[in-house]
Amino acid sequence: MKALFRLLHALPLCAALVSTPVSARDITDAMGIVAVPDAPKRVVVLTNEGTEAVLALGVVPVGAANSWNGDPWWAHITEAMAGAEPVGKESAINLELIAALEPDLILANKQRHEEIRPQLTAIAPTVMSEKLRGNWKINFRLYAKALGREAQAETAVADYDAAVDGLREKLGDHLEEEVSVIRFVPGQIRIYQLDSFSGVLLKDIGFNRPANQNVEAFAIRTGKESIPDMDGDRIFYFTYESGDGKGTSLEEDVLADPLWQSLSAVEAGRTHQVSDAIWNTAGGIIAAKLMLKDIARLYGLD
Structure with missing residues (x-):
C-alpha cells in the first residue's frame, strides 16, 4: 500500500x-x-x-x-x-x-x-x-x-416507504410473528439485531423480533453453542461465502445439528434461506426493495 x-x-x-x-x-x-x-x-x-x-x-x-x-x-x-x-x-x-x-x-x-x-x-x-x-x-x-439530487432521493424514499406500507397491510397478523435473522460467515455465526440492514427493514415493516434480537445493536457473534438462541416463530438465514467454501460448510454443519433441528421454527417448517447480497451485503436502496419483494414472496403475497 x-x-x-x-x-x-x-x-x-x-x-x-x-x-x-x-x-x-x-x-x-x-x-x-x-x-x-x-x-x-x-x-x-x-x-x-x-x-x-x-x-x-x-x-x-x-x-x-x-x-x-x-x-x-x-x-x-x-x-x-x-x-x-x-x-x-x-x-x-x-x-x-x-x-x-x-x-x-x-x-x-x-x-x-x-x-x-x-x-x-x-x-x-x-x-x-x-x-x-x-x-x-x-x-x-x-x-x-x-x-x-436531493429531490430524486426524496421521491425514491417515498416510493420505498409506500412499498413498506403496502406490504405491512398485506402481512396483517403475520406481523405478530417473532422473526429471527441468522448469518453464517466463515468461522462465525451472527444473530442479527436492529442496527443491521435487515434489522432496519424488518422494523420498518413492523415485525416483532426475539428478545435477544430486539436490541439497538448490530449482531451477536457466536458459534454452534448458541443455536438455541437463534430460534423464533420464523427464521431467515443467509450465508456469506468468501470463496473457500467455509461459509457454506458452516451453514451445512449447523443445519444438520440436532440442536438446530429441534428449534421450533425448524420443526414447524418456517425457515427460509435468502440471499446474503440482498438481505445484508449489498446494503443499499435497490437491495432494500428486493428484500421487500422476497418477504412478500415467502409469505405468499406476491
Missing part, C-alpha cells in the same frame, strides 16, 4: 483539478466540510451501498468498488453498471485506477477509507459517509446531496 501511495503522490494533480467545475457547493460529511462540484459528471463510488444509491438516483458511476461476491458486480445491478470500471473491493481500493478515471467526485466511507482519505482528496473532492450498517437512508441522502 505504501508503494501505491508513493506512486499516487507522483502523479500530476492537474487532471483532477481541471475536471472539477469552478462552481461548487459546501456540504458536511463524516469528516467535515467538503466543497463538491455543482453538477458532477464523473463519479467514483467506493462502497456497495453507495453504488446502489447512485444508480437509484439516475447516475452510472465511471468507477465503483467491486461487489463483494460479484464478477465484478452483483447480479441484480450488472446490467445497470454497463460501462463502469471496477476499482477493487471496498477494503482494497486501487488508487491508481481511480486516478486514471479522472473523477470530479468520489463517494467513500469513513469506516472503510479514512486511512486513504488524503490520497482520495488529492484526486477529487471526496464525500465520506460514516457507517456501513443500519439505516441505509442516512447515507443515501448524503450521497444525493453530494450529487445535487
Whole structure:
C-alpha cells in the first residue's frame, strides 16, 4: 500500500483539478466540510451501498468498488453498471485506477477509507459517509446531496416507504410473528439485531423480533453453542461465502445439528434461506426493495 501511495503522490494533480467545475457547493460529511462540484459528471463510488444509491438516483458511476461476491458486480445491478470500471473491493481500493478515471467526485466511507482519505482528496473532492450498517437512508441522502439530487432521493424514499406500507397491510397478523435473522460467515455465526440492514427493514415493516434480537445493536457473534438462541416463530438465514467454501460448510454443519433441528421454527417448517447480497451485503436502496419483494414472496403475497 505504501508503494501505491508513493506512486499516487507522483502523479500530476492537474487532471483532477481541471475536471472539477469552478462552481461548487459546501456540504458536511463524516469528516467535515467538503466543497463538491455543482453538477458532477464523473463519479467514483467506493462502497456497495453507495453504488446502489447512485444508480437509484439516475447516475452510472465511471468507477465503483467491486461487489463483494460479484464478477465484478452483483447480479441484480450488472446490467445497470454497463460501462463502469471496477476499482477493487471496498477494503482494497486501487488508487491508481481511480486516478486514471479522472473523477470530479468520489463517494467513500469513513469506516472503510479514512486511512486513504488524503490520497482520495488529492484526486477529487471526496464525500465520506460514516457507517456501513443500519439505516441505509442516512447515507443515501448524503450521497444525493453530494450529487445535487436531493429531490430524486426524496421521491425514491417515498416510493420505498409506500412499498413498506403496502406490504405491512398485506402481512396483517403475520406481523405478530417473532422473526429471527441468522448469518453464517466463515468461522462465525451472527444473530442479527436492529442496527443491521435487515434489522432496519424488518422494523420498518413492523415485525416483532426475539428478545435477544430486539436490541439497538448490530449482531451477536457466536458459534454452534448458541443455536438455541437463534430460534423464533420464523427464521431467515443467509450465508456469506468468501470463496473457500467455509461459509457454506458452516451453514451445512449447523443445519444438520440436532440442536438446530429441534428449534421450533425448524420443526414447524418456517425457515427460509435468502440471499446474503440482498438481505445484508449489498446494503443499499435497490437491495432494500428486493428484500421487500422476497418477504412478500415467502409469505405468499406476491
